Amino acid sequence: MITIKEIAGQLKLSTTTVSNVIHGKTKEVSPETIEKVRKFLDEVGYVPNINARNLAQNESKIIGVVLKTTPGRYLELLSDPFVAEMITGIEREIREAGYYMMIYLSESIEEILTRVSTWNVDGLILFWMLDDDGIRVSEKYHKPVVCVDTMVVPDMKHFVNIGLDDADGSYQIVKYMIECGHRKIGFLSDNKMAVDLQRYQGYKRALEEAGIEVSEDDFFLMSSQKNEIEESLEELCDKAKDYTAVFCVSDLFALMFMDHLYDRGIRVPEDISVAGFDDNRYARLHRPALTTVHQEAEGKGVLAARTLISMLKGNEPESNEIILKPELVIRDTVKKI
Amino acid sequence: MITIKEIAGQLKLSTTTVSNVIHGKTKEVSPETIEKVRKFLDEVGYVPNINARNLAQNESKIIGVVLKTTPGRYLELLSDPFVAEMITGIEREIREAGYYMMIYLSESIEEILTRVSTWNVDGLILFWMLDDDGIRVSEKYHKPVVCVDTMVVPDMKHFVNIGLDDADGSYQIVKYMIECGHRKIGFLSDNKMAVDLQRYQGYKRALEEAGIEVSEDDFFLMSSQKNEIEESLEELCDKAKDYTAVFCVSDLFALMFMDHLYDRGIRVPEDISVAGFDDNRYARLHRPALTTVHQEAEGKGVLAARTLISMLKGNEPESNEIILKPELVIRDTVKKI
């Protein structure tokens, strides 16, 4: 790798001049020199050493994309189509803005913070922070942060949350199910936190508005531990006999649930109706086609990245929170009864 | 961020000593000093600045993971479940080995090389290099490289290819289809290059061994352009009427094809048999369950990362090429006739 110093040496110029030409600070450089330097740079294919630049400028041009995992989580994060689509959008935006993306997977906020400060990361995109995660980050990290699908955002200027109106999404679809004549509607999830809690609340509101009583019993609790999932889904198939419909908190769960129903000869939607949430790529490949709530995964990623990059440029975010709107997608898995 | 210099100042020591303690070069440091420094480091939560370290050591601890795209490709790369699973494995290995992962998506080898040298990346994992891509990389990049699913590997010491015996995989499944009584078997793909070519050759060999003539007509060519896919699949459904089975070059294509068949009321496997390749997570969620060829996507990623990391440690790779074995998975989409 050729360095500025070497170039300056060969051209009998100073490093300053070369550096100035590289950065277009050409007001004070003679045209001939500019030309000479430019030509030479091209010839040798000069590439700046970013470590040296970062060291000198105290920046990194790196945006950290942090996925906080929990132990024993069913799907490896990157394989989750929703995550993958979001990251696709994020990656493109970051790249086009001249930044670099570094992905961190970790169960530990401390580990994440260490990596972030080791690399002197310029900005952060955080997924699914829970509890006091956000606060712990904000205490140690004082640069722009964009959270995705995070409920509790500390009231910090450099924090922005990108979310979805989850409650409204589930409200819409459950309302639709009720309109189709369903009154016994289960809610399937592996937890009742954060985003899933919101979705549960929308479900509850729709039922209550229709004068249908909601009981804890209607919660179809799926295990989140890899080795227990199959078993818990088996049990839920039994439980489903008392229901005409089940709303699943995600497309993935809906697909998994339908598999078990199929394997037992229970037909969707003839015997039971099922709905999902997300409308991800793989749900779209399913047949019968899944009735679900659509959200723009890639768009969410793009928005997160753009918001962060804008903050990096010194712009104040317009608001601490951006909430996107979900959209009901009616397909074939919810039957009129 | 506290620096070594500051620490040395506060402790009335030299930076050398502090640095030595940090790196466990404690043969020549007194126990008391070690203790004192260690304690202080803990207290202040010292985190090294990796830019400075990289600059001094002329390394980066970064492993570049390069996905070369082609314009208009149907699936965004990271959303491809096979890619996602592989990256999951790669990421974990890289992280556990104390390296950092940087993902590059690009259509241009030049752009990739620029980024790689900008960051002074220590090693590279390349996916699907085509034609002279590999050679162009090897000309400019002289550190360890592991390719995945690449056919032409230049005879370079620092290049290793991780592949799958694709031809054998398709040979096995097509042979199975023949054993099930099928004789008119189509081959569906969107191209006939690299890995897909290998899979085609295995298909061909199985048919030829069974004395079945193979014609160009049996190639079900699907468009790879986003906006033309639907249409081309429609046409292939018509074409399928003359066949009892279609072997698809990937699970994804098999799923897409089956969707179109389903939407036209053509049943799998009753009316036509379908097989895939990869056995990815989403294919496993499909019903009827897909008969396919299994390969360990995550394992492939892990192997690629481990091989590279071993080379980074100075070990010579045992061989220029590691070829994994695929495995036939019989499920429900191929019917005995």
Add this chain to the structure above:
DNA sequence: TTGTACGCGTTATCAA
């Protein structure tokens, strides 16, 4: 218009 000199944080060499 061009050049000198220094600082960024770390590691390494060699002297004390």
Add this chain to the structure above:
DNA sequence: TTGATAACGCGTACAA
């Protein structure tokens, strides 16, 4: 056992 000092490559204030 410890400490000064140079070096890595770049950007920049300031001097010429």
